[in-house]
Amino acid sequence: KAGVTQTPRYLIKTRGQQVTLSCSPISGHRSVSWYQQTPGQGLQFLFEYFSETQRNKGNFPGRFSGRQFSNSRSEMNVSTLELGDSALYLCASSLRQVATGELFFGEGSRLTVL
Amino acid sequence: KNEVEQSPQNLTAQEGEFITINCSYSVGISALHWLQQHPGGGIVSLFMLSSGKKKHGRLIATINIQEKHSSLHITASHPRDSAVYICAVPDYGGSQGNLIFGKGTKLSVKP
Numbered sequence: 001k002a003g004v005t006q007t008p009r010y011l012i013k014t015r016g017q018q019v020t021l022s023c024s025p026i027s028g029h030r031s032v033s034w035y036q037q038t039p040g041q042g043l044q045f046l047f048e049y050f051s052e053t054q055r056n057k058g059n060f061p062g063r064f065s066g067r068q069f070s071n072s073r074s075e076m077n078v079s080t081l082e083l084g085d086s087a088l089y090l091c092a093s094s095l096r097q098v099a100t101g102e103l104f105f106g107e108g109s110r111l112t113v114l
Numbered sequence: 115k116n117e118v119e120q121s122p123q124n125l126t127a128q129e130g131e132f133i134t135i136n137c138s139y140s141v142g143i144s145a146l147h148w149l150q151q152h153p154g155g156g157i158v159s160l161f162m163l164s165s166g167k168k169k170h171g172r173l174i175a176t177i178n179i180q181e182k183h184s185s186l187h188i189t190a191s192h193p194r195d196s197a198v199y200i201c202a203v204p205d206y207g208g209s210q211g212n213l214i215f216g217k218g219t220k221l222s223v224k225p
Contacts, residue, residue, distance in 0.1 A: 033213075037155075043200060043215040056212045088155055098213050099204040100145050100164075105157040 002026065004093050006106035014114050018079040021109045025072050025093030031055075032074035033098045034066060037088040037108075046089075048098050049074050055097060078111075086113045116141040116205050120216030127223050133188040135219045137201035146184050147202040147213070148175050157200075160186070191223045 005024040013019050025032050033056075034046040045058040049068035066076040072093075078085055090108045094101030117140045127133055137146065148160040161168050161175040163184070168175050172191075177184040188195055198218045205212045 042217050043202075045205075045212040045214065048212070058212050090155075090157060092157075099143075099211055100162075102162045103147060103149075103159045105149075105159070108155045110155070 004091060004104050004106035006089075006091055006109050008109055009107065010110050010112075012112045012114060013081050015081055015083060017081050018077060019081060019111060020075055020077045021089055021091075021111075023074045023076075023091035023093075023106055025074070025091075026104055029093035029095055029104070030072055031094040031097050031101055032068055032072060033092050033094070033103070034074070034076050035090045035092070036060075037090060038086075043090075045098075046076065050097055081113045083113050086111060116143070116203050116214055118201060118203055118214055118216045120201055120219055122219060123217065125219055125221045127191050127221070129192060129223055129225050131191050131223075133191050133195075133221065133223075135186045135199050135221070137184045137186070137216055139182050139184075139203045141203075141206065142179070142182065143203045145204075146177055148184070148186050149200040149202060151198045151200060151218070153197075160199075188221075191221075193223045193225050196221055196223050 007022045031050045033048040037043045048056040052068045063079045068074045088108045092103040092105045119138045121136045145164040151157045172189045174187040200218045201216045202213045205214045
């Protein structure tokens with residue numbers, strides 16, 4: 001059974017650019033959630049999509065957005081990048097919503113903003 | 115809104131020692147997650163539990179719903195257990211909502 005796949009694994013952008021990250025969940029999983037991890041703030045919840053609908057959203061500015069497609073694959077987008085957006089971005093898939101579903105994480109996308 | 119506290123923040127142990135990591139939260143929850151993160155970033159879900167106790171190999175997780183407290187135990191620790199261990203709970207309790215995370219416990223097991 002294939003795991004959660006995130007692409008790209010590494011990327012470098014400059015301030016003001018935008019970035020799109022992709023997450024392919026485990027087959028059959030309807031929940032995809034996104035997280036930001038930085039040395040200073042630790043792991044923080046970005047948002048969760050379940051059956052193509054955003055169910056939950058963390059405390060992040062509107063520059064952070066996402067969507068989920070009918071095949072459950074999800075993308076997140078960060079517009080107008082800032083230096084502080086440099087982080088490891090992780091996604092996780094689950095059969096149920098994050099509060100009660102076992103999470104399966106991808107390897108993450110490491111974003112560096114210069 | 116839930117608050118989660120983990121202790122200790124750092125832990126160094128000798129191979130073979132019994133290890134306990136603690137997680138406390140403030141609002142009643144439906145389930146608590148224990149996660150493991152090795153250097154390099156990948157996160158693995160160790161347990162999701164809502165009551166009682168779960169065991170997987172040398173790892174044991176317990177939760178006390180009344181006291182709003184969970185523990186992760188590692189028996190016969192090994193250097194490969196060296197990692198950061200993180201607990202996570204729903205932010206408003208219940209079975210809905212975001213997840214909030216503890217700051218993590220960095221475990222180093224010396225041979």
